[in-house]
Amino acid sequence: MSLAVSNGLDNTVERPGQRAPLVLGNSTFHSITESVCRISENPPSKLWVFSFLVSVHLATMLGLCILYLFYTGVGVWGNRSPVFWGWPIVNFVFWVGIGHAGTLISAILYLFRQEWRTSINRTAEAMTIFAVVCAGTFPGIHVGRAWLAFWLAPYPSLNLWMWPQFRSPLLWDVFAVSTYATVSLLFWYMGMVPDLATFRDRSKNPFRRAVYGVLALGWSGSSRHWMRYEKAYALLAAFAAPLVLSVHTIVSFDFAVSQVPGWHTTIFPPYFVAGAIFSGFAMVITLMVPARKIFSIEKLITIRHLENMCKIILTTGLMVGLAYGTEFFVAWYSQVGEEAFAFVNRAMGPYWWAYWIMISCNVISPNVFWFKKARTTPWIMFVVSIFVNIGMWFERFVITCTSLSRDYLPSAWAYFSPTWVDWAMLIGSFGLFFTLFLLFCRLMPIVNMAETKATLAKEMHMAHQDDTATPI
C-alpha cells in the first residue's frame, strides 16, 4: 500500500460523508507553480533526450515510409483483394479511439463537475491532439494519390465537375475528425492561456518570454479575463461533449452502414464509443504513470486520479465485453448464415489468434481492476494499460481484416498479410506520437496549474470548515 500513501495520507480511501483531497503533500499555490514550471525550465534529463531521439528516429521512419508510398503507390502495403482496408484503416481507428479520453476528461467530466479531472486534463487533451494527428495521417495517405487528398473537402471540384458523395460515411468522417481536431485544439490551447502567462512571467530568457508572451494572448489574470475565460470554457465544453460521441460513432458508421457480415451490426455506435474511451484512458495511464514519476508530480497526479481512471477502464472494458457478447448472441439468434459464419470465423478461423488476443486483453485483463491493490499500484496499471492498447489495436484488426478476408463469396477469400511497410508505419506512428508528446512535456505546462490551484483552494476552504463546524 505504500505507493498509495503520500505524506501519510491515502487519498484513495474515502469514508462516506467525507471527501478525500485531490492535491496532496501540503501543497501550496507556490509549490504547484514550482513543480510544474521547473519541468520546462530545468535542462532536459538524459532520459528525456534519449526517449526523444528514439521517437524522432521512429517518426522519421514514418516520414520515409510515406515518401516511399507516394513514390511507389499503395501496393507497398499488404492491402490486396479482398482486404482493401488493411492496416492503414486499423491504425486510423486505433489512433482516433485513443484521442477520445482527452475530450471526455475535459468536456464531459467538466460538465459533471468531476474535480479530479483538473490535474490530468491538460496531458489528456494534448495526447488527444497528438493521437488525432497520427490518425489523420492514415486516411490522408490511403487515398492513393495523396496530393489530391483535398478532394475530400466538400467543394464542387472543377476537375471532376462533381461534389463528394455526401451520403458516404467516409465523407462524414472528414467532417467529424476535422471538427474534433479543431475543437480539441481550441479547448486545449484556451485552457492553457493562464498557465502560459505564468510561463511568460517566470521566463528569464527574453526569447522564451517573447514566445510565451505571444501565446499567452496578453493574459493578465484580471477578474474580467477570468470571467470570460470561464464562460468560454463552459461553452466549449458543451460543444465538445457531443463530439466525444459523434466522432467514433461516425467511425463506426464507416463499417456498420455496409452489408459486410461482422460490420453491419446496429450496436456499433455505442460500442465503438465505449471502446474509444476505454483505449483513450489506457493510453492516459500508459503516459501518466511514468510521467508523474519522472517529473515528480505525484502530489498533483495522485494515486486517486489513477485509480479513478482504472475504474473507467474497467467499466468501459465491461461495456465492450457486453457488446462482443451481444454481437455473438445475435449472430446466432438471427440465424443468418453469413452473420453467424463471420463471428465463428473470427473466433475459430485463420485469425483466431488475433481474436483471442483481443478478448484476453480487452475483456479479461481489465478485470484485475476489481482489486484495489491493482488500482492503486502504478506498475500493475501500467502493464494492464499496455494490454488494453494492444487489445484495442487488435479489435480494429479483427473487425477490419477478418470480415473482409472472408465475406460472401468463398472463391474470393484470401488471407491478409502485412508488409514491412505496414509494420514500419505502425511503429513510426508511435514515434510521431511520442515525439509530439515529449516536446509538449518540455515546452508546455503539463498540469493545469490554474485549475489545480482552484481545487486546492476549495479543499483548504473545506478543511477549514471541518475544523470549525461539525464534521459531516
Add this chain to the structure above:
Amino acid sequence: MSHHHAVAPKPADDPAFTMPAMLSGLSLPLCVVGLIALVGGTFLGSSAVGGRFGMSAYLTAYMYAMTIAIGAMFFVLIQHLVRAGWSVVVRRVAELIMIMVVPLAVLFIPIGWAVWTGSLYVWTDAAGYQAEHHIPADAWAEKIRWLNPQWFTLRACVYLGVYCLIGCWYYSKSQRQDQTGEVTLTESMQARGGPAIILFALCTSLLAADWVMSLAPMWFSTMFGVYIFAGSILSAHCAIALLSFVLQKQGAMRDEVTIEHYHDLGKLIHGFVCFWAYIAFSQYMLIWYANIPEETVWFFTRYPGFSEDFGPISIALMVLHFGVPFLGIMSRHVRRTPWAVAAWATYILVLHFVDLYWAIMPEATVGSGGAMGVLASVLTVLGMVCLMLGLIVIVGARTRLIPVRDPRLAESLAFENI
C-alpha cells in the same frame, strides 16, 4: 461535488419525511381502480379487437412500469457506485420506484400464461409460424431452441429473480441505515454496486430481446437492448423528478429537495433525451442504409406510407420524443423551475408510453384496433400506472421519504450547482 456548508438535517422522525395523509388516503382507491382498469383494458382489447391485441396491450403496460422500475434501480446502483453526494435526498423516491420490481414479478404471471397458451408471442405456435413464413427448417429449429415456452419462462424467472434480489437487498440496507445510521452500510452498497450493475446489464439486454424483440421472431438488432435501456433510464429520471414534485406539493420533504436537485435531474433528463435519440437514430439509420430485408421488415411495419396506424407515430416520436423536449429542457431557467421540470417529466413519461406502444403493438398485426383498441391500450397503461402509484404510496407510508441517516445527506442538503 459541492461546497458543503454544514446544514443540520431535521430529526429523523420529522413529519416532513412521512407520506402525506392526502396520498395515503388515495393508495387503496388507486390500487383498486388501477387493477380494474388493467384487467378491464386487457379484456377489452382481447374481446373488442381480438387476436393477440389484449395481451399486447398488457405487455405494453407491463413494460412501461418495468422499464421505469429498472431504470430507477439503475439510478440507485449508479449513485452508490460513483459515491454521489448530490442525489441522496431523492434516492428514497428512486428506491420506492425500484422496489416495484417485486409486484411486477407477480404481474408477469399473465405474460407467462400467455406464452404457454400462445396468446401473445407468435413463436409459441412454432410449426404454424414456420409454415406461414416459409422459414428454412434448420434455421427455425435453431431459433426455437431459444424461443420456446420452457426456456423462456426459466429465463424470465432468472431476470425477475435478479431484479428482486438487487432491489430488495438495496432497499432493506437503505431502510436499516434509516434506523442505525451505520456508515458501513453505505460502504457495502458501494462495494456491491459493480457486480449488481453487471447482472443488471445482462438481464436488461436479454429481457429486451426476449420480451419485446421476440414479438417479431425473425427480426434482430444488436442495439435493441440498449434502446430499451435508453427509454428506461430516461423515464426513470422523469419519474423520480415527478414523484418528488408531487410529494413536495403535498408537504413532504419541502426543505430537502431543492431547486438544485431539480436542476440536476433536469440536466440528466436532457442528456438522456439525447441518448435515447442517439440510440434510436443509430439503430434506424444503420438498418435503413444497409437495406437488408430481414432487418428492414421491422421498420416497414411502422413506416409512414406502409402503416396507416403506426407510420405517423414514427414521425411523431422523432419530433415529440426528441426535438420538442430537446429544446424544451435546454434552458437553465426551465431546469431551475421545479414545476416546469415536473411538467416536462410528465410529458416525457407520456412519450415513453408511445415509444413502447410503437415498439410492441404493431406486432399484434391488427393495427391500432380502432377506437376500442386505443381505448383498451390507454386504459391498460393507466391502470398499471394507478396500481403502481398506489403500491408506491403504500410502501412509502412505511418508510421515511429521504434516507435520513445517510452519511452523505448533509452534502446533498447543501448541494449547489456552481
